[in-house]
Amino acid sequence: MQPTSNDDGVQRTWLRGVAALRPVLMIAVVLAVVALAWFAARRLTGEVSYQDLMAALSQMPWWAILAAIALTGISFAALTVYDFQALDFVERTVPRGMVALASFSAYAVGNTAGFGPLTAGAVRYRFYSPYGVEPDVIARIVVFASAAFGIGLTGVIGLGFLVAGDDFDSLSIAPVGLQILGGVITAALIGLWLGAGKGRSVTLFGYQVALPGRGLLIRQFLATSVDVAASAAVLWVLLPPGAIGLPTFIIIYSVAIGLGVLSHVPAGLGVFETVIIAALGPRVDVDQVLGALVLYRVIYHLVPLALAALILSALEVRRAAAAPMMAAALRGSTRLAPAVLGALAFAIAAIEIFSGVTPLSERSVAWLTDRVPLSLVEAATFFDSILSVLLLVVARGLVYRLDGAWWAALIIVPLSIVLSLVKSVALVEVALLSLLFVALLLSRRHFSRHASLLHQALTPNWVLAVATLLITAFALLFYAYQDVEYANDLWWQFEFDQNASRSLRAMLGVMMTATVVAALSLLRPVRERLAPPSEEDIKKALEIGRQQPRIESAFVAMGDKSVLFSEDGKAFIMYGRQGRSWVALSDPIGPREAWPSLIWRFVEMARAVGGRAVFYQAGPDALSLYADAGLSAFKLGEEARVYLPEFTLQGSKRANLRNCMNRSTRDGLTFSILSTAEIPAHLDELRAVSDAWMTYHNVREKRFSLGAFDPDYLYQTPIGILCQEGRIVAFASLLLTDHKVEASVDLMRFLPGSVHGVMETLLVHVILHFQSQGYEWFRMGMAPLSGLSDSAAAPIWHRVGRMVFDHGEWFYNFSGLRTFKAKFYPQWQPRYLVVSGGISPMLALADITVLISGGLKGVIGK
Incomplete structure (x- = not known):
């Protein structure tokens, strides 16, 4: 029997409640x-x-402490192999000195602060992003390191149970049971190794996961074995001599580490100690075990963290160093x-x-x-x-x-x-x-x-x-x-x-x-709720935008976005809210030095009312600032940018554009620019073209990241028009700033049934106009979902987006839009969706879709 709609509603309500809790x-x-x-x-x-514990600590020999420190160094040296292997797997190159420093710092912070994938991932981002390693690739590095450690630790436990099952007499499980379990684990890992190979993948829980090569798996397992053995030996040398054999203790230590990780307790505190005490209690005096555990935490966790702080302090002192490698490390x-x-x-x-x-x-x-x-x-x-x-x-x-x-x-x-x-x-x-x-x-x-x-x-x-x-x-x-x-x-x-x-x-x-x-x-x-911008806010934001090289500030004139100014009033973020998503359009606008604090203020403002901060169409240059604020980046697509000093209609590649221009001349099309003062006189004619275009395409006005036919908005910038026999047949609102670095178009509409290729002709005229005015770049807008990887090793976001790009014509002509823009031979620059809170970017993207469409009705009815 099928559930009723009421049952569905109750179930959805229950699921939402569980998700919220x-x-x-x-x-x-x-x-x-x-x-x-x-x-x-x-x-x-x-x-x-407690006195027995202090006595045990005071009796700890110095040679054991020195040996523990040396073994800690070996363990951290083995940990650097994780990063080298991960970079090899994702096919990225970073200087070896930087990799070593990044790995040490990542594990020094992660081991102590807990939440290793999160904290160590943030550390790696700060080190690797300057070398062109993208956020999603860094996420793959973190996943590789975590998976490598988990698989290697499981392998060590499996081999240990298989070979030394008789040594675990303190456990309630029969030795033969442990050996069978060890055999199953070992067989599974051998099967993984046999099935591995570069270019191969497996499906886990519905997701396709790329497998590394067999050689890489062997090297990684050896590195993990050295890491686990050395870190276990740190604690082992602090125990009384002869208390337990090192091979047996490595297995006990591995189980304790694994249970600590599975418990999600920061640094496994308490869980790790309980397992070690339970396993060693029958063999070693408990006060000596406790003393060893205390020193282990100090030597393996606190000392590397303090050393990382010393390294950073020393680098600060040498901040004037001119060597390229030192400067990069600094x-x-x-x-x-x-x-x-x-x-x-x-x-x-x-x-x-x-x-x-x-x-x-x-x-x-x-x-x-x-x-x-x-x-x-x-x-x-x-x-x-x-x-x-x-x-x-x-x-x-x-x-x-x-x-x-x-x-x-x-x-x-x-x-x-x-x-x-x-x-x-x-x-x-x-x-x-x-x-x-x-x-x-x-x-x-x-x-x-x-x-x-x-x-x-x-x-x-x-x-x-x-x-x-x-x-x-x-x-x-x-x-x-x-x-x-x-x-x-x-x-x-x-x-x-x-x-x-x-x-x-x-x-x-x-x-x-x-x-x-x-x-x-x-x-x-609770901070102030979202309020529409005042006329003074819009004027102030537009004035800031005119003094910047980027053209996004023009969208604030729509009045549908709130404005958050920096404390000095020299920069701003324009944003809207839909559901729990507080969506900023593009990067902050204003001097670069104001961006970090402004990004933080926006993130905190959203969090203060239980929302998620989102930056839509963020550029690649500011990704490190977003990472510092705890945000994650997902590639949205690529923006087409035409370098105007080199743009030409000459050559065989531009033959289609030349033919289009020649045809427009024969058809009697003329191009001109309406200044802001001239627009009111032609507003009715422009509106007629716009209404005809919308009726023909059966669409509604869009908002947020796109301009709408709003007189107050159109009066802000010039408009390029194409006329035939004195009648406007196409127009485009022009986006520009006083710096003459970037220019673009926003609202582009034409009269249906007019000359073939009229939009292409209009774009060429606009590009040539800005070229003659000395502008450097013409931005043609983003091709959504363009440039996403189709590799089996790519993140799920890339693979889903790539599938929609290749087969989503029913929803939107993604590939056709890129093909059209490619006629102008632009340079492609990635654009990102930056999201906070670790939530699925799909939720934020759904809210953005509603914002752009002017409400849920706009999504359903185009």
Whole structure:
């Protein structure tokens, strides 16, 4: 029985509700995993005291620490192979030094901040885009690296179970079961290798996925094996000698890493530790396992992040270096500085919070007792916990390049240095804070955005990271004082040896500050709703546009787009809203230096009311600015641009254009320009041509990215006309600026039944006119979906778009439009749809279609 329409409506409503709640449900699930992981870890370490853990750390031999650092270097060296292989797979070339620096920075940030594909992808974009690597290609690089790691890790686990299944006696699964599982995994990977080959592809979940060559697969598997083995050995050398064999431990480590990735918990925190403790508990003292895990996190996660910050600081100092290779590295690295410094600030804030909720060492207590008043120690511990939470907020602002975040960090970090010395003589914390302070001073010029720190939208990733940190702090607090019975009096005990009381108050400071910050963020005022532009706004925008080389500003005269001006009033974005999409037409218009902050303001304005920011027909030159604001680019098509100084009607290639012009002369067509003052006198005749054209084509007026027959709009610019026997048979509104760099046409209409090829003739006349006026470029508009790759390795966006381009004549003559423009032998430049929020670009494109069509009725009725 077929469902009724009412059932369909209920189902759609239910699905929309689930989609709307998906971010919240995802946060809830991941936080539940974190809480369960730390609860399990707490049960597994129930017999180990905090003092035992500190003793295990103090007994760690120096040779083991040095070996762990060396093995970390080997692991990160193997990680660079991922990027080399990925670039080879997507057939792109980037200097080797740049690839090494990009790979190290990407994994240093991704391993610590979590959400590796997202954070590491942003880092790679900043490094590779200056070398012509397109956004969709960088996305393929990220997918390749993620898939390579997943397949390689699975292969290591499979081979380990197959060869060493008998060694896992701590698991409840019989050895033969593990060996069978390992055999199945190994056989599947061998099948993948046999089926692989350059040019081949497989279909997964309805998507066609290109396969790399067999040689590349072998090289990548070896690189992943070295990476996993070296990173596992980092933790293994920190365990007691002879506790467990390295081959067996590599398999345990691989399972722990895999479960941490699948849990979606930032950096696998808690999940990874629980698996390692559960697997090694029967073999090694739990306090020694915990000590090794703490040092592992510091050496493998924190040290590379600090080293990345040092590298960026050194490059800032050498910013005047003239060597081309150094200059290229400098450009990529310093643009990455905010992301690295933000991650470092977040990590340091976490260390500060953990320090506040754990006991002071006996040595620190003894030193402080004789030199620092108790009241200062208590106050320093409490206020440092507050500053640590504020540093978390500042860390996010640093990633977003806020100048307020930079100034706040410049105040918080020195205060934290003083408080860290007073509360516990924490020299490691002081060293890290000092490193952050110096890096901030050297990177001042990268933090120039003016925006509120507290009025930022709380993204799911950010909520997860902070919540994971707070849950971990609670777990540490209860673990450190598991032998202390809770009593209300603990809150009021002030003694040097009352660590539990001091930590409770520090945790209270953390929670109070986090609650206030969350409340201020959630209760932030909703920004002003979309309002139509005033006449003053339109005049101001048109004046800005006339002083720029680009011609898009003319569309603001339609009055159907709102205007967002930069803070200095020298640049603007024109935009419309449809559904949840806030759509900006083209790149910002105005001086280039105003673009970054203007893009950020637009993105934040959309996010503040739950919308998605979209830039329609963005150019390739500004893609790095959009990436910095967390936006993703999808190729829309290509724009035809005629270079006027070289345009000619001579030669065999231009024979059709010459014939068209000769025919128009025989037919008595004459071309002329109507100035803005002359247009009102000819408005009725122009309207008659326009109405006849629309009736003939059975279309409605378009809006947003196209001009409409609106007198107020037409009066803004000259109009080129073709006349026959004194009667206008075709016209085109001309788009131009005072710079004479670019020119174009917008509204083009002709009288049906007039001379054959009249539009082609009109375009040639317009091009020759602008050529005679000294203009450099004539823009012929975009050919939608043109230039998309049809390769099996191309992203799904490209392949769907290419299919529509080749076979979509029923909807629109895509290929015919490109063929027509190709007659003028233009240069083709890509145009992009830039979208925020990680949503499907199809939703944004659907909203844009409604905007251009003047409403849903316009979409249905042309």
